[in-house]
Amino acid sequence: MDSNYKLTLKIKRYNPDTKESWVQDYVLEVGRILRFTDLFRKINNELDASLAWNSSCEHAQCGTCAVKVNGKPLLACELLVENAVNQFHTTIFHIEPITIAPVVRDLIVDLEKAYERVNEAKPYIIEPAKNPSQGNDYQIFPRNLERYVDATRCINCFCCATVCISSHKGFLGPNAVMASIVRLMDPRETARKERLDTLYSEKGIYRCHTSKACSFVCPKEIDVAHFIALAKEGRFKSKDSR
Amino acid sequence: MTSKFKISSTIHCDVLIVGAGGAGLRCAAEILEKRPGTNIVAVTKVAHPQKSHTQTAQGGMAAVDPQDPVDKPIYHMFDTWKGSDCSADQNIIRKIVESGWEQTVWMENHGMHLSRDENGRVSKRTFGGHTLNFGETSAFRCVFEADRTGKGIMDNVWGEALKGGTSFINQAIATELVFKGDNCVGAIIFRQKDGEFVAVLAKATVLATGGNGQVFKVTTNCRQNTGDGLAITIQAGLPVMDPEAIQFHPTGIVGPGILASETLRSVGGILRNKDLEPFMERYAPKMKELAPRDLVARAIETEIREGRGILNPDHDIEHVWIDLRHLSDYIHDVQIPEVSSFFRRFVNLDPKKDLCPVRPSNHYQMGGIPTNEFGEVQKSNDELIHGLFAVGECAAASFHGFNRLGTNSILELITMGKVAGEKGVASLGNERPELPKNAGDMTFSLFSKFMEQKGRDNPGQIREEMRMLMTEKVGVFRTEDGIGLAIEVLEELKERAGEATLSSKSLSMNQELIQRWELHNLLSVSTFIAHGALNRRESRGGHFREDFPERKDQFNYHTLAFMTEPGQVELGQRPIDMSIYEERQEHYEKFGMIERKY
Numbered sequence: 001m002d003s004n005y006k007l008t009l010k011i012k013r014y015n016p017d018t019k020e021s022w023v024q025d026y027v028l029e030v031g032r033i034l035r036f037t038d039l040f041r042k043i044n045n046e047l048d049a050s051l052a053w054n055s056s057c058e059h060a061q062c063g064t065c066a067v068k069v070n071g072k073p074l075l076a077c078e079l080l081v082e083n084a085v086n087q088f089h090t091t092i093f094h095i096e097p098i099t100i101a102p103v104v105r106d107l108i109v110d111l112e113k114a115y116e117r118v119n120e121a122k123p124y125i126i127e128p129a130k131n132p133s134q135g136n137d138y139q140i141f142p143r144n145l146e147r148y149v150d151a152t153r154c155i156n157c158f159c160c161a162t163v164c165i166s167s168h169k170g171f172l173g174p175n176a177v178m179a180s181i182v183r184l185m186d187p188r189e190t191a192r193k194e195r196l197d198t199l200y201s202e203k204g205i206y207r208c209h210t211s212k213a214c215s216f217v218c219p220k221e222i223d224v225a226h227f228i229a230l231a232k233e234g235r236f237k238s239k240d241s242r
Numbered sequence: 243m244t245s246k247f248k249i250s251s252t253i254h255c256d257v258l259i260v261g262a263g264g265a266g267l268r269c270a271a272e273i274l275e276k277r278p279g280t281n282i283v284a285v286t287k288v289a290h291p292q293k294s295h296t297q298t299a300q301g302g303m304a305a306v307d308p309q310d311p312v313d314k315p316i317y318h319m320f321d322t323w324k325g326s327d328c329s330a331d332q333n334i335i336r337k338i339v340e341s342g343w344e345q346t347v348w349m350e351n352h353g354m355h356l357s358r359d360e361n362g363r364v365s366k367r368t369f370g371g372h373t374l375n376f377g378e379t380s381a382f383r384c385v386f387e388a389d390r391t392g393k394g395i396m397d398n399v400w401g402e403a404l405k406g407g408t409s410f411i412n413q414a415i416a417t418e419l420v421f422k423g424d425n426c427v428g429a430i431i432f433r434q435k436d437g438e439f440v441a442v443l444a445k446a447t448v449l450a451t452g453g454n455g456q457v458f459k460v461t462t463n464c465r466q467n468t469g470d471g472l473a474i475t476i477q478a479g480l481p482v483m484d485p486e487a488i489q490f491h492p493t494g495i496v497g498p499g500i501l502a503s504e505t506l507r508s509v510g511g512i513l514r515n516k517d518l519e520p521f522m523e524r525y526a527p528k529m530k531e532l533a534p535r536d537l538v539a540r541a542i543e544t545e546i547r548e549g550r551g552i553l554n555p556d557h558d559i560e561h562v563w564i565d566l567r568h569l570s571d572y573i574h575d576v577q578i579p580e581v582s583s584f585f586r587r588f589v590n591l592d593p594k595k596d597l598c599p600v601r602p603s604n605h606y607q608m609g610g611i612p613t614n615e616f617g618e619v620q621k622s623n624d625e626l627i628h629g630l631f632a633v634g635e636c637a638a639a640s641f642h643g644f645n646r647l648g649t650n651s652i653l654e655l656i657t658m659g660k661v662a663g664e665k666g667v668a669s670l671g672n673e674r675p676e677l678p679k680n681a682g683d684m685t686f687s688l689f690s691k692f693m694e695q696k697g698r699d700n701p702g703q704i705r706e707e708m709r710m711l712m713t714e715k716v717g718v719f720r721t722e723d724g725i726g727l728a729i730e731v732l733e734e735l736k737e738r739a740g741e742a743t744l745s746s747k748s749l750s751m752n753q754e755l756i757q758r759w760e761l762h763n764l765l766s767v768s769t770f771i772a773h774g775a776l777n778r779r780e781s782r783g784g785h786f787r788e789d790f791p792e793r794k795d796q797f798n799y800h801t802l803a804f805m806t807e808p809g810q811v812e813l814g815q816r817p818i819d820m821s822i823y824e825e826r827q828e829h830y831e832k833f834g835m836i837e838r839k840y
Binding site: 031034035048049050058059078083104119123135138139155 | 288289290292293294295297298346347350351352353355356357358359360361362363364388390393394397398400401402404405410412413435464465466497498500556557580584587588589590700701702703706744745746748750751752753754
């Protein structure tokens with residue numbers, strides 16, 4: 001139960017002051033259910049206080065700690081040592097920042113830049129529908145909510161956008177278009193034309209090559225590709241398609 | 243003090259919001275709704291507002307639906323008053339409870355994806371401490387978005403603030419409040435990404451900086467919750483109210499301290515000790531697992547102290563079990579999917595088959611920057627600081643007194659965010675504040691020290707020692723000797739921190755520098771917590787003194803703590819508002835200094 005692992009973390013570093021970039025090795029003895037964020041903290045406290053990494057909630061609910069581990073984007077806060085060793089069949093881990101925005105330092109990227117795409121998709125109700133029972137909640141039956149509620153669980157960690165083969169080439173990205181699709185399926189939104197115009201624009205869903213990598217890597221296990229497929233097949237064009 | 247630091251630019255705006263979580267952005271949304279086009283600057287310490295601590299709230303929000311045939315606001319007010327151990331303010335209780343449903347409808351109408359019942363209406367569930375008819379039976383009063391209610395709120399208020407044109411400064415900290423006489427005119431902001439100090443001058447400044455959970459070793463709080471807002475308030479010579487009122491959530495997941503929500507107990511989870519005995523029957527025969535948080539936390543700590551806990555070999559921490567094995571797949575998969583998955587994700591256990599390890603984890607600060615019912619910051623009991631507001635967990639109006647009921651925090655933060663927004667809009671003058679000459683001096687002096695220090699100590703190690711100290715001596719159980727010792731050791735740690743060296747002197751995205759600043763804040767806030775706890779020789783809500791286990795009438799007041807000079811804490815009092823009791827309307831007798839038994 002209390003077996004320890006000896007790991008080598010090969011972490012990609014970047015110093016904005018000198019513009020230097022290099023890979024630094026850290027060798028650690030660690031317990032089986034420590035998480036990778038715990039390992040970064042251990043490095044800071046015991047080996048190298050200068051290693052910069054980002055996190056906030058550290059329980060997979062905010063998406064700040066997304067990094068690439070052996071090429072796969074994931075949340076460092078929920079990767080347990082034991083699972084990492086089993087999943088990647090190795091004790092050597094290459095850790096790099098996600099590739100969706102400029103690196104600020106070491107593992108920290110400029111999420112504000114990444115979010116510009118989400119902002120373009122307008123992650124709110126643009127034009128609210130008239131509420132039949134004014135002063136009360138809208139009536140939304142569970143069977144309708146269930147059609148899109150999974151997409152509302154997205155935390156914008158940008159893991160999907162990092163693996164997407166199109167998001168580096170002008171595509172808004174899987175999470176951003178999904179934010180708009182949620183509101184197309186939400187009966188409280190009326191700005192359907194504006195949303196469809198964005199979805200079917202140059203930056204829109206036809207950039208998607210349906211690799212489904214987004215669904216494969218999503219830490220929240222959302223079938224992102226399913227929602228994009230609904231839009232691609234024209235599900236939201238007619239008025240009663242909600 | 244001369245230094246290499248300078249204010250690189252000055253930004254003028256109408257309203258500066260420090261802390262872009264649920265409270266801060268609900269305030270922004272209110273202002274933008276009432277006065278479209280208001281120039282709001284919102285600063286957040288995290289990488290993006292969506293990464294705020296509000297995002298992690300799970301269970302839900304308490305709100306009495308006026309169409310509910312059995313529930314009434316007076317019951318919710320009673321539960322909150324009783325839960326607070328008779329130390330919340332009744333004017334605030336009334337104000338917040340009465341606006342609960344309006345707030346729910348606002349959130350829903352603006353796009354929050356609240357869970358629905360079969361009729362398509364917002365669904366409700368029970369939660370610890372919430373009752374009908376003054377404690378008779380559990381109330382269905384908690385609206386929720388599955389088990390990610392906070393995320394729903396955060397998405398919603400961020401969306402609204404964005405839609406209204408708020409300017410965000412992400413990954414930035416407020417290091418100093420700027421005053422002109424007794425008026426607050428903004429703050430000095432340090433932008434971590436480019437390492438620049440900027441002055442943001444505003445007609446109104448709103449502090450919404452969140453809690454201080456990182457004071458303790460095991461906490462449900464985000465990494466950034468280091469009491470920064472309290473620390474800059476203390477630094478400005480302003481009071482902090484009830485710093486000793488800290489809540490420990492009974493069920494943090496062993497290891498990371500992640501919250502295993504009350505929902506687990508409200509859907510039928512059972513707490514068991516190492517003999518598998520369902521021990522809550524001994525501590526709260528009627529409410530059992532649904533008794534208020536502090537009672538459950540002490541019950542678990544007692545089980546552990548009396549040798550009925552279980553040691554986790556990996557984390558070397560003792561815990562008890564929560565048993566969810568008897569619950570249906572529907573409950574696991576639909577009602578508690580995210581919380582239930584935490585055990586799989588973070589300790590590699592399957593809650594459908596395995597007992598899951600939990601222990602008390604620091605959760606919430608009930609106290610904070612004292613405000614009136616509009617969120618306006620008080621300098622003393624009858625003086626306000628003009629232009630300064632505080633809302634959310636960093637503030638205390640006080641709705642929670644010495645113990646907060648589950649689902650009352652989100653209600654409080656969005657209501658007070660809204661109220662402060664309304665008040666802020668009404669009070670915006672036309673005068674554009676100028677940058678005072680001495681603005682930034684305090685910050686530069688502090689940061690110069692951090693940069694110039696030369697010694698062997700590591701700030702990370704000092705922080706870990708402080709967290710262990712506070713957990714052991716000023717945690718769930720407190721004593722005169724333990725707290726006294728903690729105060730002494732905190733002073734030693736401050737000295738050692740003064741000699742800790744930073745390995746990198748860069749200003750841009752220097753996480754070590756930020757952590758050094760956080761350590762400064764944590765030590766300052768810890769000192770306030772310890773002094774408050776030492777002075778309060780009684781037990782009340784989350785504050786439990788083993789040497790004084792009963793509540794005492796002589797302490798029927800809020801603590802006001804000030805820093806008169808470095809390291810010196812002076813204590814004052816603010817009376818508890820008992821307006822519901824004093825008005826002698828129907829049921830007023832329930833709002834006296836009643837016994838808190840469940």
